[in-house]
Amino acid sequence: MTEFGKPANFTRRVPDGDTQHRDVCTDCGFVHYDNPKVVAGAVVRSNGGILLCRRAIEPRVGFWTLPAGYMELNETVEQAALREAYEEAYARIEIDTLLAVYSIPRISQIQVIYRADLADPEIKPGVESLEVDLFSWDRIPWDEIAFPSVHWALNHFHEVSGQDVFAPFSNPDGETGDYPKAQRKG
Amino acid sequence: MTEFGKPANFTRRVPDGDTQHRDVCTDCGFVHYDNPKVVAGAVVRSNGGILLCRRAIEPRVGFWTLPAGYMELNETVEQAALREAYEEAYARIEIDTLLAVYSIPRISQIQVIYRADLADPEIKPGVESLEVDLFSWDRIPWDEIAFPSVHWALNHFHEVSGQDVFAPFSNPDGETGDYPKAQRKG
Numbered sequence: 332m333t334e335f336g337k338p339a340n341f342t343r344r345v346p347d348g349d350t351q352h353r354d355v356c357t358d359c360g361f362v363h364y365d366n367p368k369v370v371a372g373a374v375v376r377s378n379g380g381i382l383l384c385r386r387a388i389e390p391r392v393g394f395w396t397l398p399a400g401y402m403e404l405n406e407t408v409e410q411a412a413l414r415e416a417y418e419e420a421y422a423r424i425e426i427d428t429l430l431a432v433y434s435i436p437r438i439s440q441i442q443v444i445y446r447a448d449l450a451d452p453e454i455k456p457g458v459e460s461l462e463v464d465l466f467s468w469d470r471i472p473w474d475e476i477a478f479p480s481v482h483w484a485l486n487h488f489h490e491v492s493g494q495d496v497f498a499p500f501s502n503p504d505g506e507t508g509d510y511p512k513a514q515r516k517g
Numbered sequence: 518m519t520e521f522g523k524p525a526n527f528t529r530r531v532p533d534g535d536t537q538h539r540d541v542c543t544d545c546g547f548v549h550y551d552n553p554k555v556v557a558g559a560v561v562r563s564n565g566g567i568l569l570c571r572r573a574i575e576p577r578v579g580f581w582t583l584p585a586g587y588m589e590l591n592e593t594v595e596q597a598a599l600r601e602a603y604e605e606a607y608a609r610i611e612i613d614t615l616l617a618v619y620s621i622p623r624i625s626q627i628q629v630i631y632r633a634d635l636a637d638p639e640i641k642p643g644v645e646s647l648e649v650d651l652f653s654w655d656r657i658p659w660d661e662i663a664f665p666s667v668h669w670a671l672n673h674f675h676e677v678s679g680q681d682v683f684a685p686f687s688n689p690d691g692e693t694g695d696y697p698k699a700q701r702k703g
Binding site: 501 | 526537542545547551553554587588589590591592593594595596622627683685687688
């Protein structure tokens with residue numbers, strides 16, 4: 332669990348005054364309250380194209396994804412989506428509306444995905460991207476998409492194409508966000 | 518930062534391979550990756566009434582709030598909203614649609630609030646509630662509402678009353694979720 336130095340020695344127990352089991356360090360007594368993490372991102376459109384980024388980092392190096400990433404402290408979800416688009420594609424975007432809130436319970440992640448517009452045509456790869464590009468719907472590289480939730484977001488985006496107002500999407504029925512077994516590593 | 522035992526001795530530094538400052542324990546080397554936390558909740562309607570819970574716990578003991586609380590690991594946002602309604606008011610609810618996604622950056626919190634219906638008229642206070650009740654719009658105790666975001670959610674709920682499909686809300690313009698100074702503790 333640590334990046335350097337002596338590893339923390341966690342044991343699983345219910346801290347005093349709590350009701351849930353937590354990881355508690357037997358060295359220093361630290362209680363690690365672990366909560367789901369929020370990914371903020373956007374389906375960004377520009378002249379009929381959709382912005383995708385080819386991943387330079389694990390997991391799924393070389394596969395295409397939406398500009399999206401973990402929220403940092405002290406920002407709004409919208410600020411996080413704008414920051415990620417800039418970090419991954421140097422894309423300046425304007426949020427249009429909320430497209431979806433997905434949950435991936437196996438990895439305790441929720442994803443808040445907006446529909447957005449590219450505000451400036453200049454894009455280029457950030458350090459976490461090998462390549463960034465705009466794809467028309469019939470050019471999307473479906474076999475090289477990084478994660479199931481990217482499929483969901485692209486399809487949901489397409490489903491409400493031309494609609495200004497719609498109820499945002501959740502996970503497609505029965506979908507949990509896990510990879511199909513054939514795509515899983517290891 | 519700890520609940521028992523020797524306090525963890527955290528120092529603020531950039532761990533190897535990271536780009537952000539994090540809290541690192543000088544005793545055991547544990548890196549504390551702190552991310553925004555997700556509150557899931559609902560505006561629950563029943564026969565023209567809205568479910569509110571009077572808080573039995575800090576902060577804001579005695580004030581009224583929506584059934585809502587922190588997501589736990591390995592659940593979906595919708596499951597968390599259902600769980601919280603049951604824990605706080607023994608309310609069995611059915612989610613209708615997403616009402617809002619709010620951000621409270623000062624405390625690194627996001628709130629995912631659904632519009633829901635009470636599926637069973639039986640409600641009673643859970644351990645975190647002193648009292649639970651259904652309020653018609655003109656009986657809502659506006660001066661005894663626990664948090665700014667509860668005001669937002671109630672007003673947004675009212676604004677889309679009778680609408681089946683709408684774009685979910687974000688923070689009202691310029692609002693950050695901080696208490697007005699007069700209401701702040703200490």
